[in-house]
Amino acid sequence: MKWHEIKIKTVSEHVEIVANILYDAGVGGVVIEDPNDINLFDRDESSWDYFDEEILNFEYEGVIVKGYLPDSEDLHDKIKFIKESVHKLADDLQNKEDEIVTVADVYEEDWANAWKQYYKPKKIGEKIVVKPTWEEYEAKEGEKVIELDPGMAFGTGTHETTMMCIKALEKYVKNDSTVYDIGCGSGILSIAAAKLGAKKVIGVDLDEVAVKVSKENVYVNSVENVVDIRHGNLMEVVEGRADIIVANIIAEVIKILVKDIKKFMKEDSVFIASGIILDKIDEVKRELEANGLEIISIERQGEWAAILSKAKVGDKNE
């Protein structure tokens, strides 16, 4: 099948807006290539089987956001919409060349597999190692290995927003914990919670592809007796209260989620909200506080933040 790769060169501050433009045009998922992100493009050449010089040369030239659209009758309108929206954004920039849209034809097989050469086993936090299913890895003492094939779903474990969630889960998951993972993508956080000993995990995603991929990954990791993956919007398909709720979604969606979150929390539950671009920390923090949550900590990695909060002491959960 023929697809069209929409590649947008942009600046870090515009990544979230550009990703949203692509989503609005109908792409199923976006790929963000930030060469300044050492976690995505590990600079330690000794740990690489393969090293792409082009990526290094790209170092100071900005961030690439890519999305894919299938051949369709309205393709031209969608590309026009993307170009116009990105050009409007570029008006704010001194150097308009910093924001450029290019379109290339690709075949499903090419783009579905191209990223795999960059994806290697990676240790995140103290215990969790994320290992692509096709790679070999020998676990060291105390390590918990997640076997993952993210396919078309978000969640390889290389993105800062995911890494901050995994580190927080390592800190808070106990053997009797119940965990809700809102926007589970590849299922990575649900599986991490299960491997860290959670008693029950529910992962939810709006995207059917993510649900399918999560279920497959849950099965590959043999945690299907603990993790239940559901298709749905935010908390609509979960009931009851969890000890930990993790949501790695963009700030705008977190702000909606926060309005009802306490109905799903106990007195000492922790809410891990990630996927927040640095500029939006205050907005999300205000929304959390306005809805009866108290900030525990704000973690930052690269351009992203994760805010950890809990119900305010003495404040009754609804």
Ligand SMILES: C[S@@+](CC[C@H](N)C(=O)[O-])C[C@H]1O[C@@H](n2cnc3c(N)ncnc32)[C@H](O)[C@@H]1O
């Ligand atoms: C950034 S990815 C996070 C994936 C994975 N949890 C991780 O941390 O790597 C966000 C996911 O949230 C899902 N999502 C976005 N809006 C949602 C909503 N309203 N309800 C449920 N899932 C949603 C997307 O489909 C996507 O899979």
